Amino acid sequence: MTAKAPRVLISDALSPAAVQIFRDRGVDVDFQPDLGKDKDRLAAIIGDYDGLAIRSATKVTAKILENAKNLKVIGRAGIGVDNVDIPAASSRGVIVMNTPFGNSITTAEHAIALMFALAREIPAADASTQAGKWEKNRFMGVEITGKTLGVIGCGNIGAIVAERGVGLRMKVIAYDPFLSPERALDLGVEKVELDELLQRADFITLHTPLTDKTRNILSAEALAKAKKGVRIINCARGGLVDEAALRAALDSGHVAGAAFDVFVEEPAKDNVLFGHPNVVCTPHLGAATTEAQENVALQVAEQMSDYLLRGAIQNAVNFPSITAEEAPKLKPFIELAEKLGSFAGQLTETGLKSVHITYEGAVAGLKVKALTASAIAGLLRPMLQDVNVVSAPSIARERGVVIEETIREAEGEYDALITLSVTTDTQTRSVAGTVFAGGRPRIVAIKEIKVDAELAPSMLYVSNEDKPGFIGRFASILGEAGVNIATFALGRDRPGGSAIALVEVDGVVPEKAIAAVKDIAGVKQVKSLSFA
Ligand SMILES: NC(=O)C1=CN([C@@H]2O[C@H](COP(=O)(O)OP(=O)(O)OC[C@H]3O[C@@H](n4cnc5c(N)ncnc54)[C@H](O)[C@@H]3O)[C@@H](O)[C@H]2O)C=CC1
Numbered sequence: 001m002t003a004k005a006p007r008v009l010i011s012d013a014l015s016p017a018a019v020q021i022f023r024d025r026g027v028d029v030d031f032q033p034d035l036g037k038d039k040d041r042l043a044a045i046i047g048d049y050d051g052l053a054i055r056s057a058t059k060v061t062a063k064i065l066e067n068a069k070n071l072k073v074i075g076r077a078g079i080g081v082d083n084v085d086i087p088a089a090s091s092r093g094v095i096v097m098n099t100p101f102g103n104s105i106t107t108a109e110h111a112i113a114l115m116f117a118l119a120r121e122i123p124a125a126d127a128s129t130q131a132g133k134w135e136k137n138r139f140m141g142v143e144i145t146g147k148t149l150g151v152i153g154c155g156n157i158g159a160i161v162a163e164r165g166v167g168l169r170m171k172v173i174a175y176d177p178f179l180s181p182e183r184a185l186d187l188g189v190e191k192v193e194l195d196e197l198l199q200r201a202d203f204i205t206l207h208t209p210l211t212d213k214t215r216n217i218l219s220a221e222a223l224a225k226a227k228k229g230v231r232i233i234n235c236a237r238g239g240l241v242d243e244a245a246l247r248a249a250l251d252s253g254h255v256a257g258a259a260f261d262v263f264v265e266e267p268a269k270d271n272v273l274f275g276h277p278n279v280v281c282t283p284h285l286g287a288a289t290t291e292a293q294e295n296v297a298l299q300v301a302e303q304m305s306d307y308l309l310r311g312a313i314q315n316a317v318n319f320p321s322i323t324a325e326e327a328p329k330l331k332p333f334i335e336l337a338e339k340l341g342s343f344a345g346q347l348t349e350t351g352l353k354s355v356h357i358t359y360e361g362a363v364a365g366l367k368v369k370a371l372t373a374s375a376i377a378g379l380l381r382p383m384l385q386d387v388n389v390v391s392a393p394s395i396a397r398e399r400g401v402v403i404e405e406t407i408r409e410a411e412g413e414y415d416a417l418i419t420l421s422v423t424t425d426t427q428t429r430s431v432a433g434t435v436f437a438g439g440r441p442r443i444v445a446i447k448e449i450k451v452d453a454e455l456a457p458s459m460l461y462v463s464n465e466d467k468p469g470f471i472g473r474f475a476s477i478l479g480e481a482g483v484n485i486a487t488f489a490l491g492r493d494r495p496g497g498s499a500i501a502l503v504e505v506d507g508v509v510p511e512k513a514i515a516a517v518k519d520i521a522g523v524k525q526v527k528s529l530s531f532a
């Protein structure tokens, strides 16, 4: 039987190149480019899809996600993911990926185009000329050469704008707390504080994401500090500039011009900046070139197909990347981590406080973040229904569980070893495992006591004092209950000390038999375990 092809919905105007890629890769694709505007209809049908490909029009809210019962991945053909409720997606286990570079050059070019449009009033001159006015003396521009360009946010796009600015013989200064002095030197820009940028820049261009720190970064107060006659370009996100304050500064003549591609409310049908003679607006066209749209559409379709078909994760904003080559190597260790987590989770009866995972040897070189997420998912699953590798770390953190990792060279007898220690309100319990040839995960220690067991669908775990007679009593109780023992793994810390048994059985052990095992002298804990 062949597996059912995953289904992807494209709800924004992506290049048809994406549709072709999905089809070529064997993904069922439904192209509904106007759906993003109809949130009720999107909510009604999203439950049928494994993937959702979007641009900025579709708003993936918590409400949409509630209906997205089968959704595994959201792919943003572009950069900004502020239209996706990432915490809600993470807690539902949905991977959110973007294409961080595909439209950067195009967007940087739009910012430069808007700078020229402002400097030479091209849109107003065009309208006037085509209206038959020939107002040659009305439009007096400013030269760009030798002017100071202030770049706020010097990441991928800001850096391209900065380089273009240098090429245009501008003096480029940048405010970005995360810009290293070496990178600034490389780009030929001077790194400055925001106040200095405001005082010196003739043109200011914004290229930060919209965050709590950057919202209204150009506030009324900041605009007042800016050089008189400054021209402002925003091709990043609406909300970085206080639109009402900017309008007032334009009206007073303190700001000479503003070119905006993005607005607090989009689609912007009515905006306080509209109608001012020195304002140039475009309808979020930063990424709108054939080249950029092909880039991002192809990339998002490849990334989403890779994830849905092969488990490879690239450019996810809520999960570490896993290449298609790494995915098969990681797979058995993901299974091991998840089983170790499950083992600890099934034995945990009190509140979780912290989790410490040690990766030793060969496994230390793999993507341990993904393994940790798998272990946490296994740990939480016995307590919470809907948890997976994407949602588990955020759910654990929300519950105040501390997660720590240690990565080190192999110290013991195994080439690769994962040890999971879980601390609850009452105790710390540790379990360690490795992967044998053939990719089979095995438990090799419990509470530092050596054992050697595979994890099966139906098991019994017993911890007891190491005293003669236990095994005989235990086996006859199961035999009397009609339960067949498939495998039997034993371990102890020292003769007469603490012992454990991990026993694979056929079928379910009746409660009465479990109670009888608990009554055997020296038994401390008995628990039925199940590993899918
Ligand atoms: N108009 C359009 O159609 C498009 C808009 N964009 C937007 O452009 C923006 C920039 O994109 P990228 O350059 O790719 O992002 P990026 O992540 O490469 O760069 C953002 C930069 O902002 C800096 N930054 C963060 N907080 C800051 C703060 N408080 N003050 C100063 N700098 C800060 C970061 O250090 C980083 O260097 C994003 O908001 C993105 O959504 C992107 C593509 C198209």
Ligand SMILES: O=C(O)C(=O)COP(=O)(O)O
Pocket (backbone or CB within 6 Å): 055, 056, 057, 077, 078, 079, 080, 081, 103, 284, 285, 286, 287, 288
């Ligand atoms: O990539 C981004 O961040 C953009 O803002 C581009 O938006 P769009 O895909 O053109 O709706």
